[in-house]
Amino acid sequence: MERRVVATGVGIVSPLGNNVGDTWQHMLESRSGVSYITLFDASTFPTKIAGEVKGFNFTPWVKQDSLLAHVGRNTQFAVYASGEAYRDAGLDRFDYDSKRMGIYFAAGDGGVDLKNFIKSLCAAWGNNGEVIDKKVFLKKGPEIYNPYAELEQEPCMTLAHLARLFRARGPVSNCLTACAASSQAIGEAYETIRRGDADIMLTGGAHSMIHPFGVAGFNLLTALTTKNENPTKASRPFDFKRDGFVLAEGSGVLILEELEFAKKRKAKIYGEIIGYGSTADAYRLTDSHPEGRGAIKAMELALSSADIKPEDVDYINAHGTSTVVNDMVETLAIKKVFGEYGYKVPISSIKSMLGHLIAAAGAVELVTSFLVIEEGKIPPTINFEEQDPDCDLDYVPNYARACKVDTVLSNSFGFGGQNITLVARKFTS
């Protein structure tokens, strides 16, 4: 018999709140979580704004567990959001077989230990000051670096901490496919349960690239907006004046379960995952395929694997990054897949409020999609002020909308051409 997969717990850490409730409420209020960067002095960077997580206190976790002392922001957010999802699903009060619980996560890197990184280089300038004296570096480096802080930069460490803290011995993996990562992780977690390899999966993503190298890297690629004057207005997906995305940080986590398993333990069910499509553009490193080839195929595969028609989709949670090309190509792809109905179905990008959480983006968006189904409210695309002739669909501009939603299609497209589409549906037995 076909094994069905339902979501039974959700957790979020985001620029709009350090839990699901606050983040959701603030999205319905059309608020922006974007402000000036405080994590470092970004005053001379081309981009000085980001969606930072605010008022976040990880100290209680570290006090309980000294192994968390050196973790990066990625792991901090992951642990925090996983804690919320785990409790929400009632797994803290349920005795499960840890071998039947797995993790498929999309943790980004832990961020470089910048102070020691710089120190190690400055300790090893060669005579002419032009290059590093490798012999000196090898002597000084080991004295300067903290092994724990270095290790925690590896994306696999998030997974290691999550497995230990939330008692999961089953199938584990971490994928890092840029902006598509957590949607891909959720899709693979869904497949893991369907195949029968686990009954419970903890899945989602966590990332913070709001560090000097991250902002520098995206600035060099000219992928970020430079609308520094008015941070809350900077992320404007599908709007004519969009000019790049706003970098953000945080985590989104879901507990997925096999339906019968969830029913037997009387778990609260948010909804069901019914479709997953995964493709690559195989086109260019920096540009998405101009006709949206991979994006179209990902949506088509997700719909066919869900065995539904485009008209069955009540809401599209767009990738909607606010870059000129992404939003245009996504619009084009939606029209191609949905035809005339593409003009009727409500579409929104919550990146307009949160900014872009990179590896964590898709998971926060899928959690949001389940809340849309549950509450019948669609969060808006804010800062939608001027129509772009290339973006002429219903993007739920500026204000949340009450609307009965049973089926959601959620897109995530990664830098380098990975395309993921998930389909979630209201649970009916």
Add this chain to the structure above:
Amino acid sequence: MKKRRIVITGLGAVSCLGIGTEPLWKGVLESRSGIGPIQSFACDGFAVQQGGEIHDFNPRDFVENRKSLKVMSRDIQLACAASALAFQDAQVAPEDVNPERAGVSMGAGLLDNEIDEIAACIRNSLDESGNFQMTKFGGEGIRTLFPLWMLKYLPNMPSCHISIMHNLQGPSNTITTACAAAMQAVGEASRIIERGDADLMAAGGAESRMNPFGLTRYYIFKTLVNGNGVASQAAYRPFDKRRSGFVLGEGAGVLILEELEHALRRKAKIYAEVAGYGSSADFNYLHGNLEDSNGRELAMGMALRDAGISQEQVSLIHAHGSGIPKDDFLEAKAIHRVFGERLAGQIPVVATKPYVGHTGFASGALQMILSSKIAATQQVPATLNYAQQDPEIALEIVARLREDARVEFILTNAFGLSGQNASVLIKKWRGK
């Protein structure tokens, strides 16, 4: 519906034994290690001076688009080369494959910056007294780097370049579970084919930490064999009583996995069949206590159950065998638990990392390439440098080349430093 079967039809390896699977296999059969003095940067005076460094590699031989070379770290270059070799070996003609039904799955992780490239940027961010100023970094510092700098080091780029090079429009995944990454990439690629989402997958991994940053990190993690010269090459001895860690290598491996009917239709040469896969987590890693690390055993057990075979049917275990004293002990213990005392003492166990060094994210792929060659040729290489039995290990370690082994099922392990475990079981191909 009938279960879709998966076979291995192409192998591409780049290692310190040479560019290609043949030089690797030749070295292995001759019990010859590719480890030698590190030459690409000066490390005399440092505690570690030996490595499995690739010397004769020219990325231009494999990457047609010169412009993309500029945005490839060495890890990515090696990955692209391995993928080109694997496709060559599989002899896949473009008309043989529907690009929408072909994908890629690669193991990766943090890619090290080129030290002089990033140092130039930091140097331009110093004030007159030599202190780093963030405000200078935000201006002059950033401008020191080239526009596509970040792309050179993104972990998903090996997969992305490979998908572009070979027009693979199906699923593209990047697995970042440390030393288990490539093995998982292979295992998960087999799942993608099995469930019908692709007919062909390029799967493997790549790593090059043969640079001052990488060497420093592995050194401070206390995982490396210390020393210099011939003695340290011989000191890479997994499962031996005197083992003391690993010697760093660099490399890449890519395997072409194919749905059986797809492979048969195009009359592909078949190395072996992928029969089972398992993965798991340890609650403890690196500093964990020894009593609660049963994830290794779970992964192996899952792979056996997945294939539906009994312990007796396994004819060879290709161990992770990192050479780290505690790791090898735990792997041996897990083998004992999975196979029972009697079988654990009988089933031959081989570890191949001493041939090429520990290649991290790539290691699982290079192991799988060797396992495929073992299955196809029925020759089992020696565990190089193995001489002195450790009573705590008590396994049948293959110490000498076995030229007429009868190998049916091979279990290959890869265990990540941080507690991720993956095991893949392959079966000798005997025809459909």
